[in-house]
Amino acid sequence: MSGMPARALAAAATVVVCAGVGAALGLAIGAPTAAAIVAAAAGAAALAAWDAARGQALMDWLRGPQAGPAPREAGWWGEMAYRIERALRLRDTAIEQEGQRLRDFLEGIEASPNGVLLLDGSDQIEWCNSTAAEHLQLDPERDRGQRITNLVRAPVFVAYLQAGRFDDSVAFPAPNGRATLSAVVRRYGDGMKLVLSQDITERERAEAMRRDFVANVSHEIRTPLTVLAGFIETLAQLPLTEVERQRVMSLMTQQTDRMQSLVGDLLTLAQLEGSPRPPVDRWLSVPELLQRVQADGLALSGGRHTLEFTGGDDAEIAGSDTELLSALGNLVNNAVRYTPAGGRINVAWRWRDDGGAEIAVTDTGPGIAREHLPRLTERFYRVDGSRSRETGGTGLGLSIVKHVVQRHGGEIDITSEVGKGSTFKLALPALRLRRHVAAIPAPALPA
Ligand code: ADP
Numbered sequence: 001m002s003g004m005p006a007r008a009l010a011a012a013a014t015v016v017v018c019a020g021v022g023a024a025l026g027l028a029i030g031a032p033t034a035a036a037i038v039a040a041a042a043g044a045a046a047l048a049a050w051d052a053a054r055g056q057a058l059m060d061w062l063r064g065p066q067a068g069p070a071p072r073e074a075g076w077w078g079e080m081a082y083r084i085e086r087a088l089r090l091r092d093t094a095i096e097q098e099g100q101r102l103r104d105f106l107e108g109i110e111a112s113p114n115g116v117l118l119l120d121g122s123d124q125i126e127w128c129n130s131t132a133a134e135h136l137q138l139d140p141e142r143d144r145g146q147r148i149t150n151l152v153r154a155p156v157f158v159a160y161l162q163a164g165r166f167d168d169s170v171a172f173p174a175p176n177g178r179a180t181l182s183a184v185v186r187r188y189g190d191g192m193k194l195v196l197s198q199d200i201t202e203r204e205r206a207e208a209m210r211r212d213f214v215a216n217v218s219h220e221i222r223t224p225l226t227v228l229a230g231f232i233e234t235l236a237q238l239p240l241t242e243v244e245r246q247r248v249m250s251l252m253t254q255q256t257d258r259m260q261s262l263v264g265d266l267l268t269l270a271q272l273e274g275s276p277r278p279p280v281d282r283w284l285s286v287p288e289l290l291q292r293v294q295a296d297g298l299a300l301s302g303g304r305h306t307l308e309f310t311g312g313d314d315a316e317i318a319g320s321d322t323e324l325l326s327a328l329g330n331l332v333n334n335a336v337r338y339t340p341a342g343g344r345i346n347v348a349w350r351w352r353d354d355g356g357a358e359i360a361v362t363d364t365g366p367g368i369a370r371e372h373l374p375r376l377t378e379r380f381y382r383v384d385g386s387r388s389r390e391t392g393g394t395g396l397g398l399s400i401v402k403h404v405v406q407r408h409g410g411e412i413d414i415t416s417e418v419g420k421g422s423t424f425k426l427a428l429p430a431l432r433l434r435r436h437v438a439a440i441p442a443p444a445l446p447a
Helices: 003-029 032-063 075-110 130-136 155-163 201-237 240-274 287-299 321-338 372-374 385-390 396-407
Strands: 115-119 125-128 170-173 181-186 192-199 283-285 306-310 315-318 344-351 357-363 413-415 421-428 433-435
Touching: 003 032, 003 075, 032 306, 115 130, 115 396, 125 130, 130 192, 155 170, 155 181, 155 201, 170 315, 240 396, 283 287, 287 306, 287 315, 287 321, 287 344, 321 357, 321 396, 321 421, 372 413, 396 421
Parallel strands: 306 344
Antiparallel strands: 115 125, 115 192, 170 181, 181 192, 283 315, 315 433, 344 357, 357 421, 413 421
């Protein structure tokens, strides 16, 4: 039995028992009825007071922060306290679980590489992740509730937000002035907006470089083609003497050679960019590499320069022989092409204390002014365009050298003084180098 019937029965039983005890005691004084009534009333009052005290204990607990356990009473009040406490605990757990879900969710958005910004119906900031804060120079706490267009004032962005047509993204300069951002807006909920931002500086730069590159290549190819077209026209229309014809043919050959070198260098660059790094376990003999570079250099110089190769006799390098030959060949080729007859070209290998090494190609040529040095390895960058083209240069040599040396874990360093000469130094890491151990001669057998 439980609930109200049990409580009513227990109360009635208490009153009856009290009345019975009162009647028994009342017999002694000759007034059993009166004593029974008084005792029953006293019993009912005591019962009510006890019940009220138990109810008050539960009320006190409910009015407080419910930090400790609910009053542990037996019976009706006890069960009520237990049920209230359980309902509260279940609610607390559900709230805690929801809170945790929200925290996980926000952490997930926080980890996004994109900036995420939530705006209310009046374009006021509700929340943003730290990437959006960094992109748009916002303070996630301080700027909450601020209208976004008061803080991000780039006119293109403001116009985009106000126009309300969000099919495409919009590109605009970042508030710090150092980057280009792209933003796209999606509507959600009741007039709310989700703004996703992205830093597209690198993408824009790569795109601009690609455009420049295509324009440069087209220009480089168009010039010899125009010259060739002119010669073909001349050959077709004018009766030339044999001497003139020979001259035209030789000039045409020069132009086709130029285009061939250009296409060759472009293919080399494309290959360098599109292939995996050279192997670290394919060991090449440095003296053999240098000998081949020396032979090509001597042939190109045709005795007009003194070429000197020193060091590296005991060295081996792990990498690609075609790439390394191309890099060293380009440096010696440049030194020969730019150094006037009678000049000296020195190629020196030097071990460093950290196990790495340097190959330095030094010439006594015209030298390069300081302001050009940082840009020399850019594609098609030339200090003296006509000298480069006259001597068969494509403007791509040093960018090939830089690529090759970086693919081998090293770097290029250029020093030069106008009027004195230049040094192009390739630094190579210890990881790709080892000293060749000469075979130990077998001990002579006793006769
Ligand atoms: P190019 O095919 O024009 O030689 P590179 O990329 O090899 O192209 O070199 C870029 C520019 O650097 C050259 O046009 C030239 O002006 C300059 N340069 C390279 N090597 C030397 C050098 N040894 N002495 C002087 N100038 C050099």
